[in-house]
Amino acid sequence: MLELSRIRxxxxxxxxxxKVRNFDAETHxxxxxxxxxxxxxxxxxxxxxxxxxxQIAKSVGQLFQEGKQEEASAIKAKASSLKISSQExxxxxxxxxxxxxxxxxxxxxxxxxxxxxxxxxxDNEIILEEGAIPTLADNAIPHWELAKTYKLIDFELGVKxxxxxxxxxxxxxxxxxxxxxxxFIDEAVEAGFDEVIPPLLVNQASAYGTGQxxxxxxxxxxxxVDDLYLIPTAEVPITNIFRDLIINASxxxxxxxxxxxxxxxxxxxxxxxxxxxxxLHQFDKVEIVQVAHxxxxxxxxxxxxEHVKNLLRKLELPFRVAKLCxxxxxxxxxxxxxxEVYSAAQQKWLEVSSISNFExxxxxxxxxxxxxxxxxxxxxxxxxxxxxxxPRIVAALLENNQTPEGIVIPEALRxxxxxxxxx
RNA sequence: GGAUAGUUGGCAGAGUGGUCGAAUGCGGUAGUCUUGAAAACUACUGUACCGCAAGGUACCGGGGGUUCGAAUCCCUCACUGUCCGCCA
Numbered sequence: 001m002l003e004l005s006r007i008r009x010x011x012x013x014x015x016x017x018x019k020v021r022n023f024d025a026e027t028h029x030x031x032x033x034x035x036x037x038x039x040x041x042x043x044x045x046x047x048x049x050x051x052x053x054x055q056i057a058k059s060v061g062q063l064f065q066e067g068k069q070e071e072a073s074a075i076k077a078k079a080s081s082l083k084i085s086s087q088e089x090x091x092x093x094x095x096x097x098x099x100x101x102x103x104x105x106x107x108x109x110x111x112x113x114x115x116x117x118x119x120x121x122x123d124n125e126i127i128l129e130e131g132a133i134p135t136l137a138d139n140a141i142p143h144w145e146l147a148k149t150y151k152l153i154d155f156e157l158g159v160k161x162x163x164x165x166x167x168x169x170x171x172x173x174x175x176x177x178x179x180x181x182x183x184f185i186d187e188a189v190e191a192g193f194d195e196v197i198p199p200l201l202v203n204q205a206s207a208y209g210t211g212q213x214x215x216x217x218x219x220x221x222x223x224x225v226d227d228l229y230l231i232p233t234a235e236v237p238i239t240n241i242f243r244d245l246i247i248n249a250s251x252x253x254x255x256x257x258x259x260x261x262x263x264x265x266x267x268x269x270x271x272x273x274x275x276x277x278x279x280l281h282q283f284d285k286v287e288i289v290q291v292a293h294x295x296x297x298x299x300x301x302x303x304x305x306e307h308v309k310n311l312l313r314k315l316e317l318p319f320r321v322a323k324l325c326x327x328x329x330x331x332x333x334x335x336x337x338x339x340e341v342y343s344a345a346q347q348k349w350l351e352v353s354s355i356s357n358f359e360x361x362x363x364x365x366x367x368x369x370x371x372x373x374x375x376x377x378x379x380x381x382x383x384x385x386x387x388x389x390x391p392r393i394v395a396a397l398l399e400n401n402q403t404p405e406g407i408v409i410p411e412a413l414r415x416x417x418x419x420x421x422x423x
Numbered sequence: 424g425g426a427u428a429g430u431u432g433g434c435a436g437a438g439u440g441g442u443c444g445a446a447u448g449c450g451g452u453a454g455u456c457u458u459g460a461a462a463a464c465u466a467c468u469g470u471a472c473c474g475c476a477a478g479g480u481a482c483c484g485g486g487g488g489u490u491c492g493a494a495u496c497c498c499u500c501a502c503u504g505u506c507c508g509c510c511a
Contacts, residue, residue, distance in 0.1 A: 043473055047480040057492040061441040072491075079491045374452075
């Protein structure tokens with residue numbers, strides 16, 4: 001959610017930059033500004049009425065104490081009429097506040113100045129490509145077949161127990177999951193992130209806090225009886241740790257990392273893209289989250305990208321880094337880097353991490369602020385990134401490392417798996 | 424699921440109709456004293472909105488009501504604690 005003050009002060013600039021997203025901001029901004037003006041006028045009138053009413057109430061009390069019953073009764077009438085008009089104003093004020101907020105909910109974050117314009121992932125800017133793309137034998141097969149051959153993942157069993165998109169990991173496949181989770185967590189802790197294990201279900205306030213509601217209502221599993229949502233990413237519970245806080249500037253940045261399963265309904269996804277591990281309803285991910293000083297947040301963003309690049313290097317996977325174009329940028333992000341690994345058997349790049357700076361967009365909803373000395377609190381910046389999402393990493397590991405002898409486990413992972421090869 | 428007690432400022436905790444944005448203690452900030460520190464003492468110490476400012480308004484879990492006036496009375500919802508039951 002953008003700050004009203006910023007909308008008022010930088011309207012033209014925002015409109016310009018939103019064009020990168022193909023978002024016509026002008027109507028929305030004008031609307032918000034108009035509604036807010038009305039809101040302020042209404043509040044001023046209301047405040048004046050209430051001030052007068054308070055004044056009268058005080059005098060009535062005083063008159064009663066002095067025993068001047070009649071005088072008191074006389075001005076009571078005035079207070080009563082004031083009450084009626086102020087109730088009217090209060091109703092109107094609440095209405096306008098809601099209207100302003102609902103309008104603000106429709107406006108996405110302002111892209112950073114370096115975000116390229118574009119319509120889809122085709123227009124993303126590849127800023128780095130690293131690692132040799134392996135050439136596989138002619139009989140190389142995709143991961144969903146490898147998973148079957150080596151009994152690593154049972155997709156059919158998952159269908160029986162739950163439904164499509166809920167795989168069962170078995171044997172060395174299960175062990176590999178656990179190894180990757182531990183590896184990612186250890187690396188994050190090494191990089192200065194505090195490990196947390198958050199709840200997997202969140203309440204509405206949290207879902208609003210990070211922007212899943214109202215924007216992505218249908219994407220989350222909802223437990224209606226208790227009105228709780230299954231988390232689509234650890235970003236939600238972890239970032240909400242900081243909701244409604246005022247943090248000392250000297251305590252920034254705050255860095256948290258957590259492993260959780262993630263649950264996504266993925267309504268409307270079909271086709272070859274969703275084959276095997278490519279798109280699941282439940283998957284495992286280690287997420288890193290930061291609360292940063294506005295002046296430092298882009299430094300932190302780079303640091304997080306470096307961290308994930310190192311993970312991929314240690315896993316010996318060829319990868320590339322894409323700067324998302326405006327059209328591909330998420331609703332809440334100001335700047336996002338995607339990291340993709342190359343799947344040799346599918347012959348395509350798979351997105352395994354998305355690292356974003358939300359600037360104050362989330363913080364505004366979260367009421368997450370920091371204070372410098374005795375100054376007024378101001379909004380902090382929030383960032384997060386996957387470090388890393390498991391399924392596509394597993395897909396790439398299986399496919400890229402397949403040999404006639406079996407699937408070779410990268411050196412860095414062996415102390416976690418306890419085996420060097422899957423055969 | 425049943426019973427019961429709660430929800431007040433960063434924390435603890437008073438306050439049962441007007442002078443209460445709210446005692447007191449702790450914590451925090453600044454100062455005095457000290458070579459320095461500690462202790463002691465003194466002052467300050469919530470957030471948001473409106474306003475150039477002076478100032479005003481709102482907030483004592485959420486919403487609604489009674490009243491000239493509500494932290495305080497009434498209704499309602501949510502949450503938390505404790506005990507019992509069930510259970511990893």
